Amino acid sequence: MGGCCGKNSKEAQIEKDLKSGKKPILWIVGGPGSGKGTQCTRLAQKYKLAHISSGDLLRAEVLNVLDLLKKGMIEWYEGSNGFLIDGYPREVIQGKEFEEKIGPCTKIVYFEVSDAVMKQRLMQRGKDSGRVDDNEETIANRIKIFHELSEPVIQEYASIVLTISGEQEPDDVFNQCCENLDPLFKT
Template sequence: MVVYVLGGPGAGKGTQCASLVSEYDFVHLSAGDLLRAEQKREGSQYGALIAEYIREGQVVPMEVTIKLLENAMKAAFEERKNSDHSGWTNGKGRFLIDGFPRKMDQALKFDEDVCPASFVLFFNCPEQELLKRLLERGKTSGRTDDNEESIKKRFKTFIETSMPVVDHYRAEGRVVEIDATPPVETVHTVVRAAMDAAFAVEKSKTL
């Protein structure tokens, strides 16, 4: 099971994914974290390219992101292939892919080359609330893109490139939309109910 986790910057995707990992035996892969780690990796052929795209709030070329995700998924399978994790049997696994796909071509390429997503978990939150959260986070995060100029560029990029992805999967009936405005605990209660329903559907497909 692959679940795409989308939402504007600061919508709480990472926080919610952290809870789902322990509760549903997912591996959480953050496209942004993988890109930032690759950017810092000594000798990386992509480091300077990634840094430029992140600084400008733009979408990194999909070949780079998909390769990093694919490598991380293979590593997770290798690590768990001899384990007794409930969601990891017969060559199957559970992945939350956070902050991806950022564009429609990324979605189609990943579905074709790696595996199709089961559904999209979409965290919806007003832009003003997201800006407030990110400026607060920027006081301690140390991230180069947690400043007002970069944040506004990221908002613009999300609306122009990522929302069409959400709309595409919504038209196929594969979007679970969550209001990300309430407190974390309230949002998590809703997310758990949505995931339980999704697992029930997946189980029924295998019967």
């Protein structure tokens, strides 16, 4: 089944298809508490997209996130119309490496939310869920890091960024996403 390097021909073809941009790859970017996870769940369902969360991979203390993203994309390739890469890239260099090793990003969906709203949402989530990482000091640091690392990603890829206000009601955010993404998935 496998070739000399551990890849079968099907896997090699999928890698080639990913590199060629055959299926849309959407990077989902937004600060902590911006609604990325909520919207990804809905978008994945509507467009039959594989939703791959880099945050889940990072929380699992995985060393090579890029290899795991690629592995996940290969596994989900046949059953999906494209990919939502949630919370990745966090830095410009990660975006460049992704495109070099996996394939081109079709669109970046950026959920723009003010620091005050992110803080308010995360504090509420901390109360509701008991998450220890949702305290005021940690939240302020996460927001600061987001601005320092992720905003340059938005600037670098400005020509493919779709900015959506994440401060609207979740249904309004979703509808605005769909208005802009429907043309990508029309057959």
